[in-house]
Amino acid sequence: MGSVITTEDTEEWRNARKRAQTLAYASPALSAADGPCINKPGQITGRRNRARVINLKERNLDMLKNDLILRNPLRLMGHENEAIVPQGGFGAVLARAGVGKTALIVQVALNTMLQQKNVLHVSLNDPVDKVNLWYQEVLTSLANQYHVRQIKELWESIQMHRFIMTFKVEGFSVPKLEERVKDLTEQQIFNPQMVIIDGLPFDERLRTPLEGLKAFSENHRLHLWFTVTTHRHETPDVDGLPVQLSGVADLFDAAIQLQPEGKKIHIRCLKGGPVDSAACDQLLDPSTMLIQDPKNA
Numbered sequence: 001m002g003s004v005i006t007t008e009d010t011e012e013w014r015n016a017r018k019r020a021q022t023l024a025y026a027s028p029a030l031s032a033a034d035g036p037c038i039n040k041p042g043q044i045t046g047r048r049n050r051a052r053v054i055n056l057k058e059r060n061l062d063m064l065k066n067d068l069i070l071r072n073p074l075r076l077m078g079h080e081n082e083a084i085v086p087q088g089g090f091g092a093v094l095a096r097a098g099v100g101k102t103a104l105i106v107q108v109a110l111n112t113m114l115q116q117k118n119v120l121h122v123s124l125n126d127p128v129d130k131v132n133l134w135y136q137e138v139l140t141s142l143a144n145q146y147h148v149r150q151i152k153e154l155w156e157s158i159q160m161h162r163f164i165m166t167f168k169v170e171g172f173s174v175p176k177l178e179e180r181v182k183d184l185t186e187q188q189i190f191n192p193q194m195v196i197i198d199g200l201p202f203d204e205r206l207r208t209p210l211e212g213l214k215a216f217s218e219n220h221r222l223h224l225w226f227t228v229t230t231h232r233h234e235t236p237d238v239d240g241l242p243v244q245l246s247g248v249a250d251l252f253d254a255a256i257q258l259q260p261e262g263k264k265i266h267i268r269c270l271k272g273g274p275v276d277s278a279a280c281d282q283l284l285d286p287s288t289m290l291i292q293d294p295k296n297a
Contacts, residue, residue: 061153065114068142084254084272085225088218090210091272094228094242095258100265101227103289104258105196106138108225112194113161120184120192121162122177124169124199131164131198141288163190169199174212181220194223202228202244210248230257241270258284267291 085091095101109119123131136155143151165180184190195217200206217224230242237246245255254272258265265284283292 061150061157064148064150064154065157068146068148069111069114085223086253087221087223088214089223089253090214090217090251091223091225091254091256092228092245092252093225093256093258094230094245094270096230096232096260099258099260100284100286100289101229101258102134102198103138104256104267104284104291105198105225105227106134107142107290109162109194109196110135110139110142110158112223113158116158116161117193118191119162119194119196120181120190121164122172122195122197123164123166124172124197126166126199128164128166131166135159135162138289141290145288145290163192169201172200174209174216177213178216192220192222194225196225196227198227200226200228202226202248204247207248210251214251245270 093101093105109121112119121131126134139155140151142148143154148154163184167176181192184192197213213224216222228242228244230244234243237243239246239249241249241255242257245252249255249271252271255270257268257270259268260266263286265286267282267284284290285292
């Protein structure tokens, strides 16, 4: 793997810098609960209880987020995000090209964003605009599925929890990723808690880079997910895993495979799945690319 990297000053970077500058230069008013409050020169009042006004719109939006969190794709499969991939751990979504890997991983990312946790989406194939479109389309599909009306307000409230970073495939390397993440965190632009690496080729040369990413994930206490492209003609290894994952399976805590059968797309846990086999086998709706609610499947 080389060290060439895209350096375009994208809208994602510019917006993140603005948010960081706002946080850096904002001077929040002193609350009475934080210490003495000076009303006039020489006059100091005592402490009072801090109060926060929550308007109806904000309350309804919070209720909507909680409702969507309860419907997150991993919960439908019997797991929470943090349970299936621990801090420092690896998760993988495997499928043939065009089956729905990115759509599924974006659902996992959106659920993390709804919990006000930060997701760094590293794309090795698509530009920032296309990745952003994936998020908006999946969120719109979720909103339609669950009859959500405040789609614009919902998106505006969670998009600050996602940052998109692009590399060229031949230019991606662990040191480059660490350098970019260090820049984001030191400048207080973005501090990720989950990282998605979308489009990394899984071949026999990947063992060493994955070990470097494992150390990176453990050092930063990240939940790290990969999309892995499989191929129709390939026979699973003796352990039943796709050949792309078989030689590095020991590094992964969870592996989810999408398998098309006729007009259905099955979602199967290859590793790290729940004990309940029924929860492990779910369906992806080919029309919306969303996990089907078991009641409607």
